[in-house]
Amino acid sequence: MTFIFSPLLFAQDDTVILKYNGYLFTSIYDTANFCSSFEITKKGNLVFQDSCNDRIYSIKAYNLKGNNNKQIVVEYYTGGAHCCTYTSIGEFKNNNFKFTDTIYWGNAGYEIKDLDGDGVMEFLGGSDMFAYAFTNYSETRFPIEIFRYENGKLKIVNDEFPDIIEAEIKDFKKDVQEFVKAGYECPKSDTEDTFNTDAGSLKTMLAPIVADYHSLGDVQEGYDYINKMYKCIDKAKFIKILKTDFKLK
Numbered sequence: 115m116t117f118i119f120s121p122l123l124f125a126q127d128d129t130v131i132l133k134y135n136g137y138l139f140t141s142i143y144d145t146a147n148f149c150s151s152f153e154i155t156k157k158g159n160l161v162f163q164d165s166c167n168d169r170i171y172s173i174k175a176y177n178l179k180g181n182n183n184k185q186i187v188v189e190y191y192t193g194g195a196h197c198c199t200y201t202s203i204g205e206f207k208n209n210n211f212k213f214t215d216t217i218y219w220g221n222a223g224y225e226i227k228d229l230d231g232d233g234v235m236e237f238l239g240g241s242d243m244f245a246y247a248f249t250n251y252s253e254t255r256f257p258i259e260i261f262r263y264e265n266g267k268l269k270i271v272n273d274e275f276p277d278i279i280e281a282e283i284k285d286f287k288k289d290v291q292e293f294v295k296a297g298y299e300c301p302k303s304d305t306e307d308t309f310n311t312d313a314g315s316l317k318t319m320l321a322p323i324v325a326d327y328h329s330l331g332d333v334q335e336g337y338d339y340i341n342k343m344y345k346c347i348d349k350a351k352f353i354k355i356l357k358t359d360f361k362l363k
Contacts, residue, residue: 136156138155186205200218248321299313
């Protein structure tokens with residue numbers, strides 16, 4: 115099963131409202147300054163106010179930790195052809211509200227769901243770390259990122275869901291095998307630019323495989339697969355980029 119994450123679709127409403135536990139959350143989009151104000155009130159009294167930030171398109175309450183307390187999930191969009199979405203998590207303590215952490219999704223989307231049935235919610239999303247890295251955006255693959263909200267912070271927990279990651283690796287490998295079987299053209303030297311070439315297309319399939327293996331603690335398996343499937347003269351340079359620029363080592 116392949117998880118494909120694309121930029122989130124949302125209504126361009128100027129006002130977003132949430133009523134939760136006696137609190138009123140209101141975001142109003144300023145069409146002149148292209149930003150959203152955000153405030154929380156209770157019985158007409160101001161509890162929290164944030165300055166004008168990127169466009170808020172959703173405010174929801176989720177029981178992320180599986181207890182009696184819900185967290186507030188605020189979703190933002192920066193605008194632009196391919197960018198960018200991010201999500202902030204907030205909580206109430208002693209009638210005071212504060213944002214505790216933020217996930218930047220970039221071009222990728224996500225969903226919130228309980229992946230293992232334990233009552234605790236996970237953020238199942240994609241990383242756009244390879245967008246435009248090796249070829250055009252439309253060919254980009256998004257390696258899975260799974261977050262859990264713990265102690266006020268979002269923690270990556272890919273290694274707790276190996277079946278999900280391995281299923282994606284299997285599908286990515288199928289794409290690679292079909293591409294290689296069809297034949298591809300390599301650069302003539304290791305200094306040649308491979309962006310928007312056959313080699314670049316293959317790199318953008320192989321890179322997320324390495325990222326997925328890395329998230330499972332077995333990154334060498336990813337590099338062994340590159341050595342098996344990528345036969346171009348710039349292989350060493352490609353691997354070095356993954357290890358140094360993307361910290362996959």
